[in-house]
Amino acid sequence: MPRRLLRLRAADPTRINAELDELRTRMGITAEFPPAVLAEAELAAAAPRLPALDATDLPLFTLDPPGSLDLDQAMHLARRPGGGYRVHYAIADVAAFVRPGGAVDAEARRRVQTLYFPDRPIPLHPAVLSEGAASLLPGQSRPALLWRIDLDADGALVIADVRRALVRSRRRLDYAAVQQAVDGGRPDEQLTLLAEFGLARELQEQARGGVSLPLPEQEIEATSHGYRPTYRAPRPADGWNAQVSLLTGMAAAELMLDAGVGLLRTLPTAPDSAYQRLRRCAHALYVPWPPALDYPALIRSLDPHLPHHAAFLNECTGLLRGAAYHAFDIGRGLLPPADPGHAALAAPYTHCTAPLRRLADRFAQEVCLAVAAGDEVPAWVRESLDAVPGLMAGGERRAHEVERACVALVEAELLRGREGEDFDAVVIDLDERRPAHGTVQLAEPAVRARCEGAGTRLPLGERIRVRLTRADPLTRTVRFAPA
Structure with a gap:
């Protein structure tokens, strides 16, 4: 990284x-x-x-x-x-x-x-x-x-x-x-x-x-x-x-909540199943996650320069899905959300500075x-x-x-014409339904793309050699396979 x-x-x-x-x-x-x-x-x-x-x-x-x-x-x-x-x-x-x-x-x-x-x-x-x-x-x-x-x-x-x-x-x-x-x-x-x-x-x-x-x-x-x-x-x-x-x-969010009118940026708390999946991912990547260590403390302990830590951090982005805007105006019958908080910030929050x-x-x-x-x-x-x-x-x-x-x-334009060449990469994500497929991140050039294997599970968080199989600017498609 x-x-x-x-x-x-x-x-x-x-x-x-x-x-x-x-x-x-x-x-x-x-x-x-x-x-x-x-x-x-x-x-x-x-x-x-x-x-x-x-x-x-x-x-x-x-x-x-x-x-x-x-x-x-x-x-x-x-x-x-x-x-x-x-x-x-x-x-x-x-x-x-x-x-x-x-x-x-x-x-x-x-x-x-x-x-x-x-x-x-x-x-x-x-x-x-x-x-x-x-x-x-x-x-x-x-x-x-x-x-x-x-x-x-x-x-x-x-x-x-x-x-x-x-x-x-x-x-x-x-x-x-x-x-x-x-x-x-x-x-x-x-x-x-x-x-x-x-x-x-x-x-x-x-x-x-x-x-x-x-x-x-x-x-x-x-x-x-x-x-x-x-x-x-x-x-x-x-x-x-x-x-x-x-x-x-x-x-700003606190001002608006106190007044009963405003516009929040919310993010719901991820379900337990999402954290259970992350624990399985941490185990697979040899990232120590003791039961007593909470998720925020775990994140602060990681080094994104280590490939297996970087791969785990990439998996953590799944917890950030679901962010949305929520308007409320109690005087006009628009109620604030039951949970007005932003889970990543652990506090109510709004966009107001850009x-x-x-x-x-x-x-x-x-x-x-x-x-x-x-x-x-x-x-x-x-x-x-x-x-x-x-x-x-x-x-x-x-x-x-x-x-x-x-x-x-x-x-795709950068890699056009280089099909067949091999590159050093790190597996940063897996397709849960097809674990032979996933996403790799190259060291040089700075490319992230799909890697599609032929049946062997990709080693999440590990360095591998991959071969460029397709680079098509017209369809904006780049594909690799394990070398």
Whole structure:
């Protein structure tokens, strides 16, 4: 499970870009915005609704992948007198630019979320907003939702508040630079606090029984020579940044539950049968799982660089299936779920920190603002809440389809013409009904694909040699067999 970027032949960008255009056409995904949407966005960018509160003196910073322009969040951390932390977290105020019922609003409800293709993103909102007037770019005054969250010395939530404010980010950082500064012993005060805060919140997560799977992500990297798949393992800085967003989402969920109106992101607790299956898998992979050791503690004990641990972590993703959005408004007869929690976080949670890229967050933001101020939730929000879960479910299915299709296309193009070659791989999954079939992960190139044997059970979690039997970019198909 390599962390490094792999140096290998890249897939031809000309062929890939043409096939990506065809893929978007087949999926009915339109990159261009209608003229009416662009015109309305231009007007909104020139004259947004500005808040009364001026918080531009707060030295915020953003933390995103290099080159990102759609910056949803900016933060500032400080120590509280007497111990603990104060987190200011600014979230782009999309509602300051998007008129309910207008052309931009209607187009956002159709698109639901930003889709990421290797050659370019297909944004939720026009670039004049998502990468311009609404983005928390450094040195620019922007309308935002400014959360102020106080924590005690152990990182537990004390109180949270949110209001509209004008903010100005001072600098734009990326994960690698933050990690390098911390590891090299050269962090400034903000990065020191971010690391402290992140570790404190991770301990809080452990105490709640929450769990995060440290699985490397398979990504498509655009290079000067073309596209290539890579594996990227999450850095500690990724986790620290995620904890700020997770904290805000949990605080927002509590606000909405107390008010009886809102939009949750839920994940049901996996059934006992799923854990029993995992115990059988752990036994097969020689992963020690004593009866007294609970599942979250087991996950924290694993090293994703070990092939059998990585294979087990891959099997654990099955516990995360079933995540969904749930709208509720007791005053209108929409009840909250019987179990409002998110099983992986061991707490109620909502998406509210990425409104430039995800439709649901704008609605959650507006509910939280109204509740925090003691105001009525806007009618346009309440009237739309029950439709948002269905819209988001469709958008997530489409995003997953796009991601899988793009990865499969680049993999097939990269391996085209290499049928018959052997590769080193690790078996990371088995087909329970046909254990001679499963999924293998190659070391180089960074490819995951089906491996179909001829009757012999694949050795889950072990290294094997596999032979490429098919690489077809037209059908986006890659297949291996045991060598």
